[in-house]
Amino acid sequence: MTQLVEKRTGNGTKIKKVRNLVLKIIGAIVIAIVLFLGIVYITNVISSHSEAKRIEPYGQLVSVDGKNMNVFIQGEGEETVVLLPGYGTAAPALDFKLLIDELSPFYKVVAVEPFGYGLSDGTEKERTTENIVSEVHEALQQLNIDRYTLMGHSIAGIYGIDYVNKYSDEVTAFVGIDSSVPTQPGMDAKLPINTFAFLKKSGLLRLATKLSGDSYAGLAFDDQTVEQMKMISNKNMYTPTTLNEMEHISSNFKEAQALTFPKDLPLLLFVQANNEGVEGWIPLHEGQIKDSVHGKVVTMDGSHYLHHTHFKEIAENFRAFMKKVNGVPSIN
Incomplete structure (x- = not known):
């Protein structure tokens, strides 16, 4: 026992x-x-x-809705090209730099940084398409820019289709750089916004970005521009303003489904040729131009950021397209 x-x-x-x-x-x-x-x-x-x-300042600040919106202008051409960024492009004017350098010898190029982007202020105003489009338009009005081609990357395809219908008397053409299409699948998914906010506040986002490698490696950007873009990205990624825009993505896409590009508006769409993430990516864009009097789809091999690698081709194709639209004979 x-x-x-x-x-x-x-x-x-x-x-x-x-x-x-x-x-x-x-x-x-x-x-x-x-x-x-x-x-x-x-x-x-x-x-x-x-x-x-x-962070080094660039561009000029324009007063919009009581806040400062940053706009970068380069070139003195008679015709104007207004550039709009895709969602989450932290420093649009710098991100478009390679393309701006190709366009600016022939056009006045205006890169608008919406609220929450680049050196612009953030805002508590809801990031609906209506508000974003109205704010961009107000910035252009402040600069007395009232006749221009609208050229946009990614989600600017959603804001752009609304913009050209509202301000059809101002926009002379729309150019999409792998631009979003209102009817593309998967845009009704619920996004973990609170998780993104935590990653930002905790610093884990910065760590993950650092460990993921250099996304600009092998591109034509100079070292100083890359350094500035990385710092501005750390500042702007997943801020309350951009998270609010993320929250409205689904509803903004849904509202755009009722819109089409005006038939008489010249429409040039540069499209990623090998997009395996979105079913029917090229046919979706071909559907947008099918009724256009002047519509063209140009496919390009590369990533979603086509203007990082195909900036020369984009500029050349755009110039040739506009000459054809305007009835200017080509010079071989």
């Missing part, structure tokens, strides 16, 4: 020791995670403060 009690006591002691060991290990892991998150958070705060001082 005594031996049995001693055995049970011994087993109980061993279990208690194992339990204590497990608890210590769990405690150590929790402490390590807390320390890791603390270091990541503090590093992000320090880095953000440091980078804010190193």
Whole structure:
């Protein structure tokens, strides 16, 4: 009997020791995670403060709805091209730099940075298509720009189709750079907005971006521009303004489904040839031009950011297209 009690006591002691060991290990892991998150958070705060001082201004600030919207202008051509960014393009004027340099010898090029982008202020106003389009238009009005081609990347295809219908007397043509189509599938998905907000505030987003490698490697951007784009990206990614825009993506796409491009509006669409993420990507764009008097789809091999690698071809094709629309004979 005594031996049995001693055995049970011994087993109980061993279990208690194992339990204590497990608890210590769990405690150590929790402490390590807390320390890791603390270091990541503090590093992000320090880095953000440091980078804010190193971001170099460009363009000019225009007063819109009581806030500052940044607009970059290059070139002195008689015709004007207005550039609009895709969703989440942190520094539009810099992101479009290679294309701007190709267009500006022939056109006045205006890169608009909507609220929450580039060096523009953020805003608490809902990021509906109606508000975004109205704000961009107001910025152009402030600059006395009232006749122009609208050229937009990605989600600018959604804002652009609304824009050209509202301001048809101002827009001379629409050019899409792998632009979104209102009826493309998958745009009603629920996005984890709170998770993105946490990643931003915690500093984990900065860490993930750093570990993911250099997305600008091998591109024609100079080192200074790349450094500026990375710092502005750290500042603008998943801010309340851009998260609000993300929240409205589904409804903005849905509302655009009732719209089509005006038949008499010249429509040039540069489309990624190998987009495997969206079913029927090329036919979707071909459907947009089928009733256009002047409509053309140009497919290009490359990533969604076609203007990073095909900026020369985009500029050349655009010039040739507009000459044909305007009845100007080509010179070989």
